[in-house]
Amino acid sequence: MTLLRRVGLALFAPVLAVVVALLISTAVMAALRVDPFQVFAVMLDLGDTPSQQVTAIVVVLNRAIPLFLAGLAVAVAFRMGLFNIGVEGQYRLATIMAAVAGAAVALPGPLHVLLIVVVAMAVGAFWAGIVAVLKVTRGVSEVISSIMLNFVALGLASFLLTGPFRGSPEGASIISTAEIPESGLLGGLNGLFDAIGLANPPRQLYGFLPIAVLVGVALAVLLGRTRFGFDLKATGLSPSAASASGVDARAMVVKAMLLSGAVAGLIGLPDLLGQTGAYTTDFTSGLGFLGIAVALLGRNKPVGIALGALLFAFLDRALVPLQIQQFPASVVTIIQGTIVLAVVVANEIARRLTRRSAERGGAEPSSAPEPGTGAVGPPGDASAEGRPSTRREVQA
Amino acid sequence: MAAGGAPDGAPYAIELRGITKRFPGVVANKDIELRVARGEVHAIVGENGAGKSTLMKTLYGMHRPDEGHVLLDGREVHFKSPADAIAAGIGMVHQHFMLADNFTVLENVVLGSEPTSGGRLDLAEARRRIRDISDRYHLDLDPDALVENLGVGARQRVEIAKVLYRGATTLILDEPTAVLVPQEVDELFGNLAELTREGLTVIFISHKLDEVRRVADSITVIRRGTTVGTADPRTTTVRELAEMMVGAELPSPETRTSTVRETPALRLSGVTVPTLTGRPAVDDVSLTVREGEVVGIAGVEGNGQAELVDAIMGLRPLTAGTVLLGEDDITAWGTRQRRESGLGFIPEDRHRQGMLLDAPLWENRILGHQTRPPAVRGPFIDRRGARADTARIMREYDVRAPGPDVLAVALSGGNQQKLIVGREMSAKPRLLVAAHPTRGVDVGAQAAIWELLKDARAEGMGILLVSADLDELIGLSDTLQVMLRGRLVATLDPKELTPEELGGYMTGAHTAAGAA
Numbered sequence: 001m002t003l004l005r006r007v008g009l010a011l012f013a014p015v016l017a018v019v020v021a022l023l024i025s026t027a028v029m030a031a032l033r034v035d036p037f038q039v040f041a042v043m044l045d046l047g048d049t050p051s052q053q054v055t056a057i058v059v060v061l062n063r064a065i066p067l068f069l070a071g072l073a074v075a076v077a078f079r080m081g082l083f084n085i086g087v088e089g090q091y092r093l094a095t096i097m098a099a100v101a102g103a104a105v106a107l108p109g110p111l112h113v114l115l116i117v118v119v120a121m122a123v124g125a126f127w128a129g130i131v132a133v134l135k136v137t138r139g140v141s142e143v144i145s146s147i148m149l150n151f152v153a154l155g156l157a158s159f160l161l162t163g164p165f166r167g168s169p170e171g172a173s174i175i176s177t178a179e180i181p182e183s184g185l186l187g188g189l190n191g192l193f194d195a196i197g198l199a200n201p202p203r204q205l206y207g208f209l210p211i212a213v214l215v216g217v218a219l220a221v222l223l224g225r226t227r228f229g230f231d232l233k234a235t236g237l238s239p240s241a242a243s244a245s246g247v248d249a250r251a252m253v254v255k256a257m258l259l260s261g262a263v264a265g266l267i268g269l270p271d272l273l274g275q276t277g278a279y280t281t282d283f284t285s286g287l288g289f290l291g292i293a294v295a296l297l298g299r300n301k302p303v304g305i306a307l308g309a310l311l312f313a314f315l316d317r318a319l320v321p322l323q324i325q326q327f328p329a330s331v332v333t334i335i336q337g338t339i340v341l342a343v344v345v346a347n348e349i350a351r352r353l354t355r356r357s358a359e360r361g362g363a364e365p366s367s368a369p370e371p372g373t374g375a376v377g378p379p380g381d382a383s384a385e386g387r388p389s390t391r392r393e394v395q396a
Numbered sequence: 397m398a399a400g401g402a403p404d405g406a407p408y409a410i411e412l413r414g415i416t417k418r419f420p421g422v423v424a425n426k427d428i429e430l431r432v433a434r435g436e437v438h439a440i441v442g443e444n445g446a447g448k449s450t451l452m453k454t455l456y457g458m459h460r461p462d463e464g465h466v467l468l469d470g471r472e473v474h475f476k477s478p479a480d481a482i483a484a485g486i487g488m489v490h491q492h493f494m495l496a497d498n499f500t501v502l503e504n505v506v507l508g509s510e511p512t513s514g515g516r517l518d519l520a521e522a523r524r525r526i527r528d529i530s531d532r533y534h535l536d537l538d539p540d541a542l543v544e545n546l547g548v549g550a551r552q553r554v555e556i557a558k559v560l561y562r563g564a565t566t567l568i569l570d571e572p573t574a575v576l577v578p579q580e581v582d583e584l585f586g587n588l589a590e591l592t593r594e595g596l597t598v599i600f601i602s603h604k605l606d607e608v609r610r611v612a613d614s615i616t617v618i619r620r621g622t623t624v625g626t627a628d629p630r631t632t633t634v635r636e637l638a639e640m641m642v643g644a645e646l647p648s649p650e651t652r653t654s655t656v657r658e659t660p661a662l663r664l665s666g667v668t669v670p671t672l673t674g675r676p677a678v679d680d681v682s683l684t685v686r687e688g689e690v691v692g693i694a695g696v697e698g699n700g701q702a703e704l705v706d707a708i709m710g711l712r713p714l715t716a717g718t719v720l721l722g723e724d725d726i727t728a729w730g731t732r733q734r735r736e737s738g739l740g741f742i743p744e745d746r747h748r749q750g751m752l753l754d755a756p757l758w759e760n761r762i763l764g765h766q767t768r769p770p771a772v773r774g775p776f777i778d779r780r781g782a783r784a785d786t787a788r789i790m791r792e793y794d795v796r797a798p799g800p801d802v803l804a805v806a807l808s809g810g811n812q813q814k815l816i817v818g819r820e821m822s823a824k825p826r827l828l829v830a831a832h833p834t835r836g837v838d839v840g841a842q843a844a845i846w847e848l849l850k851d852a853r854a855e856g857m858g859i860l861l862v863s864a865d866l867d868e869l870i871g872l873s874d875t876l877q878v879m880l881r882g883r884l885v886a887t888l889d890p891k892e893l894t895p896e897e898l899g900g901y902m903t904g905a906h907t908a909a910g911a912a
Contacts, residue, residue, distance in 0.1 A: 225764050226775050234763060237752040243711060244741065244749035245764035246732030349561065355805060 002109030013350035014304070016298055017342035018311070019268045024342070025335045041316040042325050053284065055201035056317060062205065063312035064306075065212045065270040069297055070291025071305035072263035074122075077142075078300050079223060080236040080256050085266040086131055086146030088288025089153025094124040096157045096177065098278040100165045102272075103178035112184040117211075117269065124265020127153060130230055132257035136250040140259070150288075161279060164263060175282040186273040206274035206358065215263065220302040231311060232256060264288065293340040312336060409434040409597040409826050410455070415464035417450055417874050424450040426622045429463070432566075432614075437588055437598045439608040439629075441641055442618035443838040448601050451618070452568055455599075456488050457481035468566075487564030489555045491571045502526055502539035505558045522561075533590040542594065548696065549580035553587065566597040573607055577696055578899035585611045591769075603641070603839075605634045617641055637875050650883030655688035656874055660720070661827040662708070667717035669703045669882075675827050676715070676817030678704035678729035685827060685858040690849070691720055692863045692873030700882035701862045702744065705831050708860070709741055722826055736767055740825030744832040744862065750816045751804045758800040761786040761819055768823065785822070793818030794844060804834075810841030817845055819864055827858040834868060846872065866895040880904050 029036040046056040075086035076182050079386065084090075107115060135138040135301055167178030187235060190203025223229040234242040243249050266375035267287050268279075294312055298304030315336055319329050408431045415428040425447045428675045432438040442448050454461050465472050475481045478488070495504050504520060505526055510732045511518045523539045530537040533709030537552045543554065552572060559567055569588075574583045580670055588598050588611060590603050602608050608615060608629065615627040617640040624640055626757055662685040669678035678700045685691045705907035706712040708719060710731040726734050735741070741764065743749035751760050761782050762771040770781040797807050804812060813833070822826060830849065834842040849872060863869050869876060870890045878886040878901040886901050 129421060170403065212463055213685075227772055228775070230759070230762060230766055230777055233755070233759075234752055236756055238748070240748045241750060241763065243731065244743055245766065246730065246735045247766075248730060248732070306678055351754075355803070 003039055009372060010299070010304075012353075013299065014308070014343060016349075017297070017346040018339060020342040020346070021335060021338035023336045025331065029331055029336055034331065036256065039327055040330055042327065043320050045321070050199040051201055055198050055203050057372040058203045058205045059208065059317050060310065060313045062203075062274070064309040065206055065209055065293050066214065066267045066287050067080075067290055067309035067312050068306055069267045071288045071294030071309055072302065073260050073267065073288075074215060074291045074295035075298070075300040075302075075305060076219065076223070077230075077260040078236075078295055079229075080232045080252060082253065082260075082275065083255055084128060084131070084148050084260045084264070085147055085292070086128060086153075086288070087260070087267070087291050088286070089150035090127045090264035091125040091267035091288055092157045092210075092283075092285070093153040093270055093354050094120040094216070094265035095163065095283065096160055096279040097123040098269065099177045099180060099272055100160075102180040102184040102351055103129075103146065103167065103278070106181055107183060109183045112181075113186060115179070116184055118267065120265040120269055121262040122265070125262040128257045128261025128264065129254070130255040131354075134179065135257075136253050138248055142253075142359070157279075159280075161281065165279075169277065174280050174282055176276075176278040179277050180273075184273070185277055190275065197244065203329070206270045206272065208270035212266075212270070215266065216302045216306060217261070219233050223302075228255070238268075254302045264291075281315055289326070290336075293336065293343075296340060296343045297346065301335055309330060313338075315322070334356055406434065407612070408467070409431055409469060411465075411467040412451075413460045413465045413467070415451065415454060415460070415466070417454055417461050418505060420625075423523040424621055425454065425461070428548030428618070429623050430616055431626075432597055432599060433442070434469075434594050434597055435737065436613035437592055437600055437611055439600045441601075441603055441605065441608055441615060441617045441637065443603060443840075446618045446641075447574075448618055448651060450601075450621075452488070452570060452601060455481070458485060458567060460814060482562055482564070485522035485563060485565040486622045487562060487566070488566065488568045489552070489570065489572060491552050491558055491574060493555055495551060495554060497544040498542070500536050500542055501538050501546075501554050501557070504543055504554055505539075505560075505561050509562060516827075525561065526557060526603065529557055532594065533560070533587060535587060538717075541866070547580075548879065550888050552576070552580075552584065556587065556591075564596075566599065567591065568599045568601070570601045571603075572600070573602065573604060573832065575697065577902050578866075578896050578897055579903060581607060601633075605637045609634060609637070624857040654874060655854050655856070657689075657856060659687045659722075660684050660721060661687050662860065663720040663794045664708070665718050665720075667704070667707055667719065669700070669707050669712055669716045670785060671703075674880070675880055679841070680707060680717070681879075681884055682717075682883075683877055683884065685860050687856045687858050688853055689827075689858040690853055690861050690872050692869040692876045693860065693867070693879050694869050694876055694888075694898055694902055695879035697864055698877050700832070701879055703882075704827055704879070705744070705862060706862075708829055709739065735764060735823075738826035740820035740828040741821060742820055742828065742830040742833045744835065746809075746812055746816055753805040754803060755793075756801050756803055757790070757797060757807075757815060758782040758786040759805050760815065760888070761789065761800075761817075767818065767821055787817035789815060789822060793821075793848070798801050808838075810837035812839050814841055814844060817848055821848060821852060829860050829862075831862040832864060834863075834865065868896050870895065870898065878902055 016338065026036040029039060036394065045052050045060065046053045063075070070091070072085055073087050080198050088310035098116045099117040120129040127149065131142050131146045134145045160173055161177065166175060168174065168176045184209030189207055189209060190204055190207065193200045223232065230251060231242065231247045234245065235247055235249060239249055242344050268283065271284050272279065290312060290349055294305055294308040298306070298309070315332050323329050410430065412428055412430040415425055417425040428451055435787065440448055440451070446635040453459055455466065457478045457480050460783050464738055466475070466749070467473070473484060475484070481810055496507065499507070505521045506519070511522045520778070526537065526539045529535065535557055537557055546554070556567065572584060576584060588600070591598055600608070600612060601695070604864065606748070612629045614638070615629055615632070617624050617627060617637065619641060627637060627640065665682045667678055667681045668676050671677045681704060683691060684799070693701055694821070703712060707714055712727060714727065718725060720737060721725065721737060723732065724737060726737070747753060752763060752903070758779070759782070764776065765771055767892065770785045772778055773781070783800045789795060790797060790800070793814045795807070795818065797811060807815070834845050834847065838846070848858060861869065861872055868894055873890045876890050876893070876898070877884045877889040878888065878898070880902065885904070888898070888901065
């Protein structure tokens, strides 16, 4: 398969999904008597002056960073067929604990930030670890337990915020934890714009960006180039083949969930360290669920997830301008929702196409499926459990 | 369209003319000619992958041919789905039984075409009809027996009854003897004789030539997707059939002189594997495989062989017993540690345990060898090393594929199996667990795999061979152990054994523990 073809196949599904989603959204908007083309024009209009345009880009990037991390967190578990729906709860709990820890100590700059990052990752990993332990010891589906733990985490975060960790004065409209001192925050990266000769906008580009890129690269190497990544992928493709090859499936579940949770713990930090400085009642929510969509869109590959995060961030940016122009903001949600649905369908179509083209690629005179490849039904005894074999239909 | 006619003037029950079926990139069937007279057993023989299944799918309405005509009793038909084929009196008995274990025979037979009266299930009428069918064709079925209590042969007869219940006059049997021991094969052939005596037509798909010669009234041979001729079983020898089928003589699994050494490679003592339901799946099994020795495990499938293999590989916990690899007690080791210390594994179901179908060949080269060179360097995957070594395996073990980057799913069963064998052999294991190593592969790949196993044995590898192919077991093994209901019930010397005798031990008909 040529490189061009492979790239084409990889891009095929997401591009098709986005196009289909835009068509469906257009139809929905038309039904709502909203002019879709005006909406798209507003979305694409980044502003008139260079300063406005750069600001728009900063807004998109700042939104994309947590989405990227959320997508990575989901993807790590996805790679081995685990659905970590609990990213939402993991990052909310991690963020409040990190904010409290950051506000409680005074350390020199980099160390202070490092402490906050470590606390966030540890709390995220701990919360995801509960899911893993339940799965390997009691066989609880990770989907169910991680969803349930979301509610526990959100409730716990609210309790901690309004109770023991309350840092804002009595009667304030927004309750928050204590402020993290200056040494624990990450300054903006706007010097970058001066360096490349763009207008320096009033809004700061999050200093967390290089950390997120680093995490992305590290995960790309870990998943794609190491034994651990291979075991993870093998378990995802075929748990039975992986355990026959010597992968300890239970340990793998624990490791994958801990890693996923640790990455999830980072999601709230770009906002926390770059803007708010404290966990508040109106801290950014929903990133965990959007992360699932972003991971799907990026097909669990770090580069794809980055592109998916940018697309979602770009769509989110249009929320405010659309409302200013008297358009319903829900069109953005509709577009994002249809993209997710379309991606699921398109991924499946792409998977079948790849598989079929692979099956045809085989230099065999016949495509007749060989009988007997599956277990020849041993209809007799207890051994029949879990036997039948070929996971998917063989295209005849 | 003129009606085709048998020599006596009656139209053929089934006639296929010039059937061609293409899938993008390949021609699965080309100019197939098939004439089946009413009331005969007509065998279709050919290697795996020759196009038998594609042809039967055409006949059963699972897809439509690109060219050619299908005639039933001289009239052309166009099936859009299996439902059309069933309505026209064609029934298919699949190789893999499709029965619900917790249903009775009666419920299984009516499943999908339940008789109703006034909207309610009318089992009385169905029971009467099943008794009728059972008596007429001597199927010996009790409508109210639970299927889970039936043996393999009886299950097959339930499948046949299912097809007859739907009014089939032509039965297609896809590799019906693959799961049967010789005695059950005889019973099946008796049933088929009853069917044809009543005027039904049987199409019998197989690649076991001696069986085909015994049961068939006429034979059509398929090679590389097309019919290469017909043969009369009374005047054609197995050798001639084999030559028609593959263009060469069938290979033989026969081993050469004994290479058994003194050093044990694997020792099991008192190995017991539990099941959820009481009686252990593997019950107090002790055996020794020495270096350079092939120990064959014979047994009807489902008698604990799969569990025994899992136990040796560390995939199932033991309740009792020890497993020694060389001098190491590996009873408490994990699968990875076992593999690292010299245990090779050819699993019985390569799609389930041996391969990642959606991964490229070089990743499949790594599978099971994640901790060893040349595929891995430290904690990192050595992509270049893995690719290069995959290319070497493809060359040395004759794996036919475009390159190391194609997905495993693109390969035929035989080539997938050769890749697995090459991968396991490349690690130079002390002991190889080979479960059904030639299942579902064509004759060429089968011969190649037999040769590889013989060579490895000569070099001192110990091999534990689990197989359902009695010729393979007798031909390759130095010692044979018979497994029945989880226990080793007989130790036999393969040199003085016929497949029929072995079949007797496997079903428990013979009980004497002959000293080997």
